[in-house]
Amino acid sequence: MKIRRFAGFAASVAVGALALTACSSGDSSDDTTTASGPSTGIVTANSSEPQNPLIPTNTNETGGGKILNMIFAGLVYYDAKGETHNEVADSITSDDQQNWTIKIKSGWKFTNGEPVTAKSFVDAWNYGAKLSNAQLSSYFFEPIEGFSYDKDSELTGLKVVDDTTFTVKLTSPQADFPLRLGYSAYYPLPAAAFTDMKAFGENPIGNGPYKVADGGWEHNVQIKLVPNADYSGDRKPQNGGVTLKFYTSQDAAYADLQSDQLDVLDAVPDSAYSTFESDLGDRAVNKPAAIFQSFTIGQWQDHFKSDEEGMLRRKAISEAIDRDSITKTIFQGTRTPASDFTSPVIAGWSDKIPGNDVLKYNPEDAKKLWAQADAISKWSGKFTIAYNADGGHQGWVDAVSNNLKANLGIDAEGQSYAVFADLRKDIGQAQLDKKSGLTGAFRSGWQADYPSLFNFLGPLYATAAGQGKGSNDGNYSNKTVDDLFAKGSAEKTVDAANADFQKAQEQLFKDLPAIPLWYSNVTGGYSKLVGDVEFGWDSVPLYYEITKK
Amino acid sequence: MAWYIGRRLLQMIPVFIGATLLIYAMVFLVPGDPILALAGDKGMSDALHDQLVAQYHLDDPFLVQYLHYLQGILTLDFGTTYSGRDVGDVMRDVFPVTFQLAVMALIFEGVFGIGFGLIAGLRKGKIFDSTMLVASLVVIAIPTFVLGFVLQYVVGVKWGLLPPTVGSDVSVKTLLMPAIVLGSVSFAYVLRLTRTSVAENLSADYVRTATAKGLARGRVVRVHVLRNSLIPVITFLGADLGALMAGAIVTEGIFNINGVGGTLYHAILTSQGPTVVSITTILVIVYIFANLAVDLLYAVLDPRIRYA
Numbered sequence: 001m002k003i004r005r006f007a008g009f010a011a012s013v014a015v016g017a018l019a020l021t022a023c024s025s026g027d028s029s030d031d032t033t034t035a036s037g038p039s040t041g042i043v044t045a046n047s048s049e050p051q052n053p054l055i056p057t058n059t060n061e062t063g064g065g066k067i068l069n070m071i072f073a074g075l076v077y078y079d080a081k082g083e084t085h086n087e088v089a090d091s092i093t094s095d096d097q098q099n100w101t102i103k104i105k106s107g108w109k110f111t112n113g114e115p116v117t118a119k120s121f122v123d124a125w126n127y128g129a130k131l132s133n134a135q136l137s138s139y140f141f142e143p144i145e146g147f148s149y150d151k152d153s154e155l156t157g158l159k160v161v162d163d164t165t166f167t168v169k170l171t172s173p174q175a176d177f178p179l180r181l182g183y184s185a186y187y188p189l190p191a192a193a194f195t196d197m198k199a200f201g202e203n204p205i206g207n208g209p210y211k212v213a214d215g216g217w218e219h220n221v222q223i224k225l226v227p228n229a230d231y232s233g234d235r236k237p238q239n240g241g242v243t244l245k246f247y248t249s250q251d252a253a254y255a256d257l258q259s260d261q262l263d264v265l266d267a268v269p270d271s272a273y274s275t276f277e278s279d280l281g282d283r284a285v286n287k288p289a290a291i292f293q294s295f296t297i298g299q300w301q302d303h304f305k306s307d308e309e310g311m312l313r314r315k316a317i318s319e320a321i322d323r324d325s326i327t328k329t330i331f332q333g334t335r336t337p338a339s340d341f342t343s344p345v346i347a348g349w350s351d352k353i354p355g356n357d358v359l360k361y362n363p364e365d366a367k368k369l370w371a372q373a374d375a376i377s378k379w380s381g382k383f384t385i386a387y388n389a390d391g392g393h394q395g396w397v398d399a400v401s402n403n404l405k406a407n408l409g410i411d412a413e414g415q416s417y418a419v420f421a422d423l424r425k426d427i428g429q430a431q432l433d434k435k436s437g438l439t440g441a442f443r444s445g446w447q448a449d450y451p452s453l454f455n456f457l458g459p460l461y462a463t464a465a466g467q468g469k470g471s472n473d474g475n476y477s478n479k480t481v482d483d484l485f486a487k488g489s490a491e492k493t494v495d496a497a498n499a500d501f502q503k504a505q506e507q508l509f510k511d512l513p514a515i516p517l518w519y520s521n522v523t524g525g526y527s528k529l530v531g532d533v534e535f536g537w538d539s540v541p542l543y544y545e546i547t548k549k
Numbered sequence: 550m551a552w553y554i555g556r557r558l559l560q561m562i563p564v565f566i567g568a569t570l571l572i573y574a575m576v577f578l579v580p581g582d583p584i585l586a587l588a589g590d591k592g593m594s595d596a597l598h599d600q601l602v603a604q605y606h607l608d609d610p611f612l613v614q615y616l617h618y619l620q621g622i623l624t625l626d627f628g629t630t631y632s633g634r635d636v637g638d639v640m641r642d643v644f645p646v647t648f649q650l651a652v653m654a655l656i657f658e659g660v661f662g663i664g665f666g667l668i669a670g671l672r673k674g675k676i677f678d679s680t681m682l683v684a685s686l687v688v689i690a691i692p693t694f695v696l697g698f699v700l701q702y703v704v705g706v707k708w709g710l711l712p713p714t715v716g717s718d719v720s721v722k723t724l725l726m727p728a729i730v731l732g733s734v735s736f737a738y739v740l741r742l743t744r745t746s747v748a749e750n751l752s753a754d755y756v757r758t759a760t761a762k763g764l765a766r767g768r769v770v771r772v773h774v775l776r777n778s779l780i781p782v783i784t785f786l787g788a789d790l791g792a793l794m795a796g797a798i799v800t801e802g803i804f805n806i807n808g809v810g811g812t813l814y815h816a817i818l819t820s821q822g823p824t825v826v827s828i829t830t831i832l833v834i835v836y837i838f839a840n841l842a843v844d845l846l847y848a849v850l851d852p853r854i855r856y857a
Contacts, residue, residue, distance in 0.1 A: 051587070053633040060588070134600040136587060149594040201633055219634065219642060220807040221717045245716050245805075248815070251698070252805035255713040258706045419818075421586040 040240035041548030042224075043530060045264040045541065046253040047244035049220045053201020056187040057128025057135040065184055066244060066540055070225055071206035072187040073233050075102060075121070076178065082290075082347055082451030082537030084179050087233045088116060088188070088207070090164070092181070097173035097490050104164050109230050110190040111211045118166035120188035122158045127194065128185055129155050137185040140449075143177070145169045173490035175497040180450040209235045209544050210242060220246055235544045238532065242543045263530045263548065264541050268523035270392065273332040280525040288336040289539040290343045290448040291520035292456055295385050295400075296474040296513065297441045298430055306478070306511055309376040314512040316369035317383075319362040320407035321400055327518050330395045334523050338516035341508055342456040343448065345537045348498030355509030359516055363407040370408045383412040384440035388420040393443055396517070415439055431468050431475055444473060444514055451537045453501050458485055461504075461513055476513035480504070553856040557841050561834065568833045569622075569826055573615050576822045583607075583820035587631060605631070618823060628823025630816075636827050639812060644831065647808035650724050650800075651793040654732030659786060662736045666743025666782075667775060673748045681744070685737035697730045697803040714805040727804040731797055735789050739782055746778035753777075776850055783850065787843030791836040795829075 050064030059068055075089035086092070090103040108116035127133055129141035131152050141147050145157030157169035170177065180186070188207065193200040204212065209231045216224035222245045227237040245262065247253040250269035256262035258279065268276045277284045297304045297314060304310045323337035336344070338359060339351035373379070383404055387393035397414035404412040415438070417423040423443075429436035448455045459465055463482050465472035481504045488500030522539035530548045535541050584601045585593070602608050606617055621628055627636035669678040688696075704726060705713030715723045750756060751774060759769045798810035809828060816824035848854045 049632075051632050131596055131600060134597060134604055136593070136597075138597060139594065150596045198633060218717055219639070220812070221642075246807075247714075247805050248811050249802040249805065252701075252714045252803060255701050255706050256716075256805075259709055259713050261712060261714065261716075418580075419586065421582050422580065424585055425582060 038238045039547040042241045049246045054204040056184045060136045068184045070210040072208040075181040092178045100168040114190045117163045124189035140185040176452040179452040264526045266524040285524040288344045288519040289522040293445045294514040296444040299475045312373035316366045318358045320366035322361045335518040348453040384415040386415040386442035627827045653728035658732040658736035662739025666740040670744040670747025688737040731800045787839045790839045
């Protein structure tokens with residue numbers, strides 16, 4: 001999901017969310033089910049009004065994503081640890097990681113009675129990819145043969161073999177392709193959807209563990225989801241339904257949680273950062289999430305190019321930042337200092353990648369490195385970090401700037417943009433060497449769409465994603481890294497692929513295209529009325545597991 | 550009288566067109582790219598961007614966009630939000646809630662403001678009067694959000710007397726606390742206005758005459774003092790109705806109310822022209838009607854005022 005930010009009140013509805021297994025009282029849903037069957041209470045949880053109609057390929061933020069994940073079942077689903085399990089899929093196989101054969105289980109139905117077939121997936125993906133349908137998540141189909149960003153084109157790589165089988169041809173081998181199939185963009189759609197997509201977005205028909213109750217969506221207020229009796233997958237609801245209440249302010253949600261008007265909260269407001277763990281005791285959740293935060297120094301910047309001087313300076317800057325203190329004081333422990341370019345909740349993550357000592361606070365060494373760089377070519381001027389003022393970034397930008405001032409003896413400060421879109425625009429201009437208001441580095445970050453190590457690396461550091469063609473905003477380009485990405489993507493197993501990606505990270509630590517800062521934590525909590533609350537890898541609670549009397 | 554009302558209503562037409570044009574122009578001039586904002590941190594391809602820009606008519610020149618919007622309005626089509634919802638539907642959701650909240654706030658400030666103000670004015674310089682003056686000053690000095698958070702925490706969370714937020718349950722009970730918070734500052738102003746006005750009118754010639762005639766004190770106060778003192782207060786309350794409806798952003802946020810202020814705020818942030826213009830236009834109309842009602846009330850309160 002994308003990280004969206006709104007100013008002031010609406011503050012970071014989407015952002016806050018996230019992380020891995022909650023510290024809940026044990027893993028559990030089993031013992032409750034065997035003993036007494038599913039509980040029947042209606043669980044209430046916080047969320048936000050979907051920003052787009054509820055169409056899987058047009059939803060790119062958590063407000064809509066949470067609902068879609070409950071009312072749809074994809075080929076695979078993710079458990080709390082981010083492991084992938086087949087849901088509608090029976091098997092997903094490939095010999096060369098490029099041509100995939102997907103078999104689905106028979107007997108699945110949409111809530112309108114229509115069967116879920118291979119065609120349900122192929123048609124939905126084609127709809128999502130077609131340019132004139134203007135779907136926000138269309139880029140997810142980029143790896144499939146036939147995809148085009150510039151014109152309407154069919155996904156020629158998709159072929160329906162029979163009702164329960166279809167094949168997918170990718171443009172290049174991608175070992176982690178099955179890992180992404182649990183993301184909402186890949187959900188199937190019933191034929192009924194295509195006759196009137198607008199009406200479908202208002203009254204979606206899914207095949208997931210829940211369905212929208214009749215008239216259950218009160219816009220900007222709440223959405224009521226009830227168990228779908230036809231659902232036959234692993235994510236069987238253990239409660240009588242889930243009502244997502246929409247909040248524009250997390251403070252209001254927190255007040256509701258404290259007075260038992262709300263059962264589960266997945267984003268604690270800033271104002272309660274210092275108190276929520278004592279307020280809630282063992283019902284508080286605070287764990288790293290699949291969100292990586294950094295700031296990027298463009299490869300176009302003088303004195304920071306990928307030569308000896310640039311590398312010395314990048315390293316010096318990284319070592320001059322006291323990540324421990326900043327996460328403790330500015331964020332009150334709701335960030336975890338980074339030890340790589342990905343996230344601890346992703347399978348394959350490691351904090352022992354050679355070269356990651358550049359993330360350790362080492363002011364003496366930083367000073368020395370900076371002096372060495374100055375010996376090559378003298379630096380003058382001001383180091384700036386651009387950020388959007390509506391996202392709560394000013395605090396840490398000021399703190400990092402102070403670190404740089406104190407430890408490197410240079411002038412440093414933040415460059416404030418009113419909203420993120422303005423910053424984006426200037427980054428885009430700078431990438432293409434056009435006139436831009438951007439004066440230096442800029443904040444960057446990534447929230448994974450699916451639990452894959454590569455998802456944190458490929459889109460951000462591959463040469464092909466640079467120059468405005470992807471999310472490689474700094475135009476970083478390194479052959480070793482590109483080769484390792486390609487090698488990893490063609491490996492037979494995810495483990496072998498991850499080994500290649502970790503090697504690629506070793507190179508990233510040398511070049512520091514972005515300076516890793518920290519992982520955002522999921523901060524949340526739950527009321528005394530519910531049990532078995534566990535947060536998924538994407539920091540969204542696994543609502544179906546929650547029990548309530 | 551009918552002629553007067555008719556003329557006032559006709560005046561609304563140019564005001565309506567002027568207001569929509571001005572507001573539309575302002576939204577149009579807001580910097581930033583709302584389409585790019587839809588994509589969040591990850592950006593979007595140029596072709597997709599162009600596609601969406603065309604879909605929302607954002608590539609048309611200003612006047613074409615505006616006429617397109619006006620044309621829709623004439624058929625009661627207020628346009629759609631970026632989430633594909635009909636702006637008319639959005640307004641049908643939020644206006645009743647906000648209206649209820651604003652009216653409750655208005656009743657609160659009217660009843661308590663005028664009541665306390667009257668007593669204070671009658672006992673000018675006494676202990677009750679001084680207490681009220683200090684108390685109202687304190688209320689004016691406390692920012693709304695502080696009062697809101699404190700009340701929510703103490704009454705809603707700690708004591709559990711009232712629900713801390715509103716959400717889907719819009720009722721007099723849930724709206725009570727937000728209405729008090731929303732009306733608190735105006736309450737203080739109404740109190741002070743009434744007090745000053747009453748104190749002044751007490752020494753007016755016609756009051757002395759009425760008292761000299763031997764009228765009961767209660768009747769003098771009700772009919773001669775209070776009624777004449779209400780003119781500035783009513784003027785204030787009339788203008789305040791509009792302000793309460795549009796200006797409840799903070800209160801709505803604290804108590805999670807799906808109302809006009811929050812919707813408008815969000816629409817402005819995301820440059821959703823049709824939503825912003827439609828809501829503001831309705832607010833303008835509310836202002837006009839409220840003012841008309843106030844003007845007509847003058848004649849009721851003060852027999853010296855006549856509309857021909």
